[in-house]
Amino acid sequence: MPRTKKQFEEIRKNTRDLILDSALVLFAQKGFKGTSINDIAKASGVSKGLAYNYFKSKNDLMLAVFGMLENEIGSIFNVMKSTEDPFEKLKIIIDLTFKNLKKDEKFWRLYMSFAFQPEVQDVAGKFMSEFLSKAFKELDAVFKQIGVPNPKEESKILGSILDGISIHYLSDKEHYPIDKMRRFLIKKYSKDNLVL
Amino acid sequence: MPRTKKQFEEIRKNTRDLILDSALVLFAQKGFKGTSINDIAKASGVSKGLAYNYFKSKNDLMLAVFGMLENEIGSIFNVMKSTEDPFEKLKIIIDLTFKNLKKDEKFWRLYMSFAFQPEVQDVAGKFMSEFLSKAFKELDAVFKQIGVPNPKEESKILGSILDGISIHYLSDKEHYPIDKMRRFLIKKYSKDNLVL
Amino acid sequence: MPRTKKQFEEIRKNTRDLILDSALVLFAQKGFKGTSINDIAKASGVSKGLAYNYFKSKNDLMLAVFGMLENEIGSIFNVMKSTEDPFEKLKIIIDLTFKNLKKDEKFWRLYMSFAFQPEVQDVAGKFMSEFLSKAFKELDAVFKQIGVPNPKEESKILGSILDGISIHYLSDKEHYPIDKMRRFLIKKYSKDNLVL
Amino acid sequence: MPRTKKQFEEIRKNTRDLILDSALVLFAQKGFKGTSINDIAKASGVSKGLAYNYFKSKNDLMLAVFGMLENEIGSIFNVMKSTEDPFEKLKIIIDLTFKNLKKDEKFWRLYMSFAFQPEVQDVAGKFMSEFLSKAFKELDAVFKQIGVPNPKEESKILGSILDGISIHYLSDKEHYPIDKMRRFLIKKYSKDNLVL
DNA sequence: AATGAATGAGACTTCATTCAT
DNA sequence: CATGAATGAAGTCTCATTCAT
Numbered sequence: 145m146p147r148t149k150k151q152f153e154e155i156r157k158n159t160r161d162l163i164l165d166s167a168l169v170l171f172a173q174k175g176f177k178g179t180s181i182n183d184i185a186k187a188s189g190v191s192k193g194l195a196y197n198y199f200k201s202k203n204d205l206m207l208a209v210f211g212m213l214e215n216e217i218g219s220i221f222n223v224m225k226s227t228e229d230p231f232e233k234l235k236i237i238i239d240l241t242f243k244n245l246k247k248d249e250k251f252w253r254l255y256m257s258f259a260f261q262p263e264v265q266d267v268a269g270k271f272m273s274e275f276l277s278k279a280f281k282e283l284d285a286v287f288k289q290i291g292v293p294n295p296k297e298e299s300k301i302l303g304s305i306l307d308g309i310s311i312h313y314l315s316d317k318e319h320y321p322i323d324k325m326r327r328f329l330i331k332k333y334s335k336d337n338l339v340l
Numbered sequence: 341m342p343r344t345k346k347q348f349e350e351i352r353k354n355t356r357d358l359i360l361d362s363a364l365v366l367f368a369q370k371g372f373k374g375t376s377i378n379d380i381a382k383a384s385g386v387s388k389g390l391a392y393n394y395f396k397s398k399n400d401l402m403l404a405v406f407g408m409l410e411n412e413i414g415s416i417f418n419v420m421k422s423t424e425d426p427f428e429k430l431k432i433i434i435d436l437t438f439k440n441l442k443k444d445e446k447f448w449r450l451y452m453s454f455a456f457q458p459e460v461q462d463v464a465g466k467f468m469s470e471f472l473s474k475a476f477k478e479l480d481a482v483f484k485q486i487g488v489p490n491p492k493e494e495s496k497i498l499g500s501i502l503d504g505i506s507i508h509y510l511s512d513k514e515h516y517p518i519d520k521m522r523r524f525l526i527k528k529y530s531k532d533n534l535v536l
Numbered sequence: 537m538p539r540t541k542k543q544f545e546e547i548r549k550n551t552r553d554l555i556l557d558s559a560l561v562l563f564a565q566k567g568f569k570g571t572s573i574n575d576i577a578k579a580s581g582v583s584k585g586l587a588y589n590y591f592k593s594k595n596d597l598m599l600a601v602f603g604m605l606e607n608e609i610g611s612i613f614n615v616m617k618s619t620e621d622p623f624e625k626l627k628i629i630i631d632l633t634f635k636n637l638k639k640d641e642k643f644w645r646l647y648m649s650f651a652f653q654p655e656v657q658d659v660a661g662k663f664m665s666e667f668l669s670k671a672f673k674e675l676d677a678v679f680k681q682i683g684v685p686n687p688k689e690e691s692k693i694l695g696s697i698l699d700g701i702s703i704h705y706l707s708d709k710e711h712y713p714i715d716k717m718r719r720f721l722i723k724k725y726s727k728d729n730l731v732l
Numbered sequence: 733m734p735r736t737k738k739q740f741e742e743i744r745k746n747t748r749d750l751i752l753d754s755a756l757v758l759f760a761q762k763g764f765k766g767t768s769i770n771d772i773a774k775a776s777g778v779s780k781g782l783a784y785n786y787f788k789s790k791n792d793l794m795l796a797v798f799g800m801l802e803n804e805i806g807s808i809f810n811v812m813k814s815t816e817d818p819f820e821k822l823k824i825i826i827d828l829t830f831k832n833l834k835k836d837e838k839f840w841r842l843y844m845s846f847a848f849q850p851e852v853q854d855v856a857g858k859f860m861s862e863f864l865s866k867a868f869k870e871l872d873a874v875f876k877q878i879g880v881p882n883p884k885e886e887s888k889i890l891g892s893i894l895d896g897i898s899i900h901y902l903s904d905k906e907h908y909p910i911d912k913m914r915r916f917l918i919k920k921y922s923k924d925n926l927v928l
Numbered sequence: 929a930a931t932g933a934a935t936g937a938g939a940c941t942t943c944a945t946t947c948a949t
Numbered sequence: 950c951a952t953g954a955a956t957g958a959a960g961t962c963t964c965a966t967t968c969a970t
Contacts, residue, residue, distance in 0.1 A: 159950090175371075177371065180942080180943055182944095191951060191952045192953065193946085193947085193953065201944080257371075260369075260370055260371030261370075261371070272511040273511055273512035276511060276512060300505070301524075301525075303504065303508065304500065304502075304503075304504025305504060307500075308507075309496070309500045312496070315468040315469055316473075321496075328490060328497075342970070343970055348931080351933065355934090378961095388935090388961090389963080389964080390933075539953080544952080544953065544954080548953095551954080551955090565848075569763060569766055570849060574939080574940095585942080586954075589954070589955075593941080645848075648847075649848055661903060668900060669907070693893055696899075697892045699895075699900070700893060700895040701892045703892075703899070707847075707857060708864060708865075721889075724889075768963080768964055768965080779931045780932065781931055782929075785929070
């Protein structure tokens with residue numbers, strides 16, 4: 145019984161995602177150059193040949209991984225829309241950052257891994273700058289809504305704090321007082337502190 | 341007549357530095373795995389073989405680059421000692437970060453390249469965490485001297501801001517309002533703003 | 537349609553043997569260090585890369601060659617079991633040594649190549665000493681069965697003679713009176729001469 | 733004060749011998765291919781450049797090592813001339829072989845090391861075959877003097893025994909009953925046993 | 929006579945990519 | 950759609966040899 149066209153497509157999508165997932169994990173773990181197609185094929189349980197059936201080169205595969213990231217990241221912004229209170233929004237953003245530190249590690253590693261591959265520096269850079277500009281725009285709005293004097297600068301400061309903390313924590317997970325920092329930050333960005 | 345010992349030492353130091361400098365630039369530009377010994381040799385105008393006369397492996401070369409970084413970084417701390425006024429110290433730290441950022445982006449790229457490069461993680465991680473702990477200790481002292489309520493947390497916040505801004509700027513140099521941020525930060529950490 | 541597992545296994549075995557055979561010959565001819573993977577690959581008509589698909593290092597390849605030797609040598613011992621008469625056994629051993637010498641010099645060269653090749657000393661040494669102890673045990677039994685006064689020593693003497701002759705012959709094939717020695721040895725170890 | 737011509741020659745000879753000695757030891761220890769000019773230079777305490785001042789290539793150095801061996805070996809034959817009694821001579825030869833096993837190890841290793849270097853196989857082979865023919869001629873004379881039926885064959889048998897034992901012992905120094913074999917061999921080749 | 933910096937060929941090894949089945 | 954054998958370029962590293970001093 146020949147499979148229907150739809151079935152074929154489903155198989156293709158599943159296998160494609162399988163490969164993509166493994167690639168994401170491995171690239172984050174061992175870097176782009178440090179990960180071989182063989183590694184990815186083995187991790188996803190397919191043959192090397194099949195991987196090339198889905199992605200015409202390692203570079204192509206990497207670009208596809210960026211696509212995934214974009215989707216994942218989109219969902220982060222959605223969470224903020226669950227409330228209208230800007231102070232609540234700030235709390236959500238901060239909490240989310242700290243909760244996602246593990247996921248973020250993957251993200252940072254991925255970004256760094258790609259940021260040094262001449263073949264895709266441009267793509268990675270553009271991806272990053274697009275993400276940042278989108279994120280800052282959201283934050284800008286929040287600070288504007290709160291009414292602080294320099295909303296654009298303040299939003300960049302908060303963004304920097306969150307990414308800076310992430311990097312510092314990831315650089316020294318054992319000693320970094322991550323929980324203390326979380327509480328401190330939430331208090332610092334609470335209504336009581338911001339409006340005076 | 342053979343060269344004197346001193347002559348040989350001079351030759352060695354010069355060539356070693358030549359190679360080290362090229363390595364620094366290239367590692368920062370293309371990452372550790374992305375840079376071949378050949379690249380480095382060509383960039384420094386020596387033969388592949390000679391590079392191995394000076395560094396017994398690519399890994400060894402990388403460790404030597406770390407050594408350089410450590411020296412350079414040591415000098416950063418010294419600058420702070422030029423004054424006793426804690427507010428002045430904060431200004432120096434901030435100014436220095438921004439100046440280094442513009443003047444010597446390659447250090448930042450290296451620092452991040454190594455921090456997330458799997459082969460070098462251990463060394464880089466230790467290097468990073470040592471640097472951070474040293475830097476934070478200095479900052480702690482400054483904030484304690486100023487008399488803010490949570491000096492340890494505040495110093496980590498400032499550190500995160502500086503590193504966060506650096507990353508964001510390097511991710512999107514064309515659009516990032518780096519000067520505006522510098523001024524904003526200096527004002528934010530000026531005497532008028534901190535003591536109220 | 538992909539090949540069946542069996543087909544793959546067949547391909548692998550064939551190619552593996554091809555490489556192994558070439559390695560055996562070349563190691564024997566030019567020594568371990570003197571033989572490059574390139575040499576072996578070319579001799580077996582495969583690419584350098586493929587050789588590494590089958591053996592994960594040059595050292596691994598060498599170990600596999602030892603494996604082959606072990607198999608081949610095992611069969612030598614079996615021949616002796618074709619008779620119960622100890623004098624007949626002696627004759628078989630002697631004849632076999634001389635036959636192998638002419639027919640398959642490469643085994644001797646390998647055996648000696650490895651026995652004195654620094655990188656392989658440990659493995660080769662263990663291999664050699666295991667082989668020798670096995671061989672001497674068999675010979676011991678034969679001389680004991682014959683009833684000579686010092687069977688253990690006599691067996692070592694015969695072993696030495698056979699190996700000594702082999703070396704001398706291989707050192708000077710053109711002039712060594714190999715056939716005369718064969719006949720002389722067989723007579724020396726015949727029933728008439730041993731029992732008096 | 734300029735050195736006299738004689739002094740210069742003496743220096744040259746000393747340095748040359750120094751290098752040669754180190755080369756001998758290292759070649760025996762690590763094989764020809766396994767020994768670098770650098771190793772030899774360091775071991776003899778001279779510079780790489782100076783080594784090339786004395787020997788125009790590694791090959792040349794190896795040939796010079798052969799020359800040394802020849803001299804050393806010549807002295808072995810002299811010992812036999814200390815007596816006229818053929819039985820005494822046999823005893824001396826056997827004793828010398830066992831006493832020299834350590835020196836022989838060096839000799840065997842050297843020979844094997846060279847025997848697999850295509851560039852010098854011929855030289856090594858010729859050297860070995862010349863040595864063997866000379867040695868056998870001496871042994872022939874001894875057995876002829878004794879009056880055994882097949883002196884030429886008997887001399888080759890004894891030669892094989894001695895070399896065979898050497899190799900077996902060197903392959904498994906820990907377990908080989910070297911002393912027992914020495915005593916056994918001396919008895920076997922004593923007057924009582926040979927003449928009946 | 930003496931030094932060791934410098935070169936370049938070639939060794940081992942990895943891996944993206946292709947291809948027969 | 951699926952497999953993994955096969956290739957070849959490129960990377961890390963070693964070493965005989967040359968050469969300026």
